Amino acid sequence: MFxxxxxxxxxxxxxxxTQALGTSTLFIAAGSRKHLLGxxxxxxxxxxxxSGLAYxxxxxxxxxxxxxxxxxxxxxxxxxxxxxxxxCYYIGGERFEKYRRYIHISAYNCAVMGTxxxxxxxSHMYINYGTLISWVxxxxxxxxxxxxxxxxxxxxxxxxxxxxxxxSFRGFPAMLVYLGIISMAIYALK
Amino acid sequence: MNNxxxxxxxxxxxxxxxxxxxxxxxxxxxxxxxxxxxxxxxxAFSAITFASVVICSLVPKKLPYAVKIILYxxxxxLVYVPVKFLAQEFYPGIITRIGIYFPLLAVxxxxxxxxxxxxxxxxxxxxxxxxxxxxxxxxxxxLLTAVIRELLAYGTINSRVADLDTLISGLGMPFxxxxxxxxxxxxxxxxxxxxxxxxxxxxxSNVSDN
Numbered sequence: 001m002f003x004x005x006x007x008x009x010x011x012x013x014x015x016x017x018t019q020a021l022g023t024s025t026l027f028i029a030a031g032s033r034k035h036l037l038g039x040x041x042x043x044x045x046x047x048x049x050x051s052g053l054a055y056x057x058x059x060x061x062x063x064x065x066x067x068x069x070x071x072x073x074x075x076x077x078x079x080x081x082x083x084x085x086x087x088c089y090y091i092g093g094e095r096f097e098k099y100r101r102y103i104h105i106s107a108y109n110c111a112v113m114g115t116x117x118x119x120x121x122x123s124h125m126y127i128n129y130g131t132l133i134s135w136v137x138x139x140x141x142x143x144x145x146x147x148x149x150x151x152x153x154x155x156x157x158x159x160x161x162x163x164x165x166x167x168s169f170r171g172f173p174a175m176l177v178y179l180g181i182i183s184m185a186i187y188a189l190k
Numbered sequence: 191m192n193n194x195x196x197x198x199x200x201x202x203x204x205x206x207x208x209x210x211x212x213x214x215x216x217x218x219x220x221x222x223x224x225x226x227x228x229x230x231x232x233x234a235f236s237a238i239t240f241a242s243v244v245i246c247s248l249v250p251k252k253l254p255y256a257v258k259i260i261l262y263x264x265x266x267x268l269v270y271v272p273v274k275f276l277a278q279e280f281y282p283g284i285i286t287r288i289g290i291y292f293p294l295l296a297v298x299x300x301x302x303x304x305x306x307x308x309x310x311x312x313x314x315x316x317x318x319x320x321x322x323x324x325x326x327x328x329x330x331x332x333l334l335t336a337v338i339r340e341l342l343a344y345g346t347i348n349s350r351v352a353d354l355d356t357l358i359s360g361l362g363m364p365f366x367x368x369x370x371x372x373x374x375x376x377x378x379x380x381x382x383x384x385x386x387x388x389x390x391x392x393x394x395s396n397v398s399d400n
Contacts, residue, residue, distance in 0.1 A: 020219040020364055024212045024299070067274055070293040071267040078260035085256055104256070108263050108302040110216050110294055117290035166376075168383065172212055173375035180368030187365055 007148075008189055014145040015114055017183045022111025022146060027175060029146075030153040038102040040150055042084065044143025046106055047115040049080050051139025054116045055132045058123065073116045074108075081107040115142040152182055198316060201324025208331040208371075209378040213299040217291045218328075218335055219367030225348040227288060228336030230281040232329045235295050237273050242266035242301045243309055243321050255306065262302055270296035300324055331374070339370060 015021040029039040057072045084103050089096050119138045123129040160174040221227045246262045309317050343362035345354045360366040
């Protein structure tokens, strides 16, 4: 029962299905299980670590410099981007070439940046987003939300790309309509 | 196989920024439900993207890919600051309503992805008109989406009441945005296929005449 409640909560707070953040990256990831796993893992690292660092920036940056939040978040993502590439280079060895594309795809996309701005916005509205743990947890949940949305899309990916769908609507248009229907169902859950 | 020759107009027609390449779709889905939102987003997107890509073209090409992408994102984040200041002067309430989608315009795919894969492979004289048409591609889709969604969802055009009997309020919601954009993508593809077939037929008949 708790699992179902958690799943519903994850779906209801899903950044892709409720805020359309990272939709095009999702379409790339849903193409194959391998891509899905790689992209989802890297995006989760970006959102989780990024949210933790964003918390620090958010509390150190004076109110009058709020317009520079984007610049600070860009720098945070840049640092994680370089560190991940370096880690992948030293740990991945020969597989570096294969894996680095997931890092390139994930670095500056709406799913990651959107997570940082969403948590910042929520911290202004809700008191329970006042701790580092709550920010990191939100980042982790955003990554998990990406995985769930990608699985939902993967389930129908082949059918939406099959010859049975009219050629004009095959692929992206059908996937957008499909996501819209899922999003409508989630809207009803909220 | 798509053996269509690329032209500077691609971003607008043949390879539309939103409808074909699916770039910058989240503001269209989430905020493209009123004309006022669309105006603010179009002006901000056009200014940020144009200025950023032109400035980014000065970054040395020999730098590693990741370093260049980070520099492009930093440049666009800096360009965002004066644009936001101006937007707050002209559209004070709208910027608050757009919320997180406003800063997200500064890290859009045209700046952080297409610069390396498309624009910076062109000569400057071709890059600038091509960039303008990619920006126009977004602007037109945003405008069209906003007008139709505002009319059908709220029964207004630019906040003025239009005489409409039936409203589809769901079109103003995010799920309505997803579905509407999907339908627009399909219609765009259909039209593109018809135009391409016709132009090929015309080309074929010209060759046979000669």
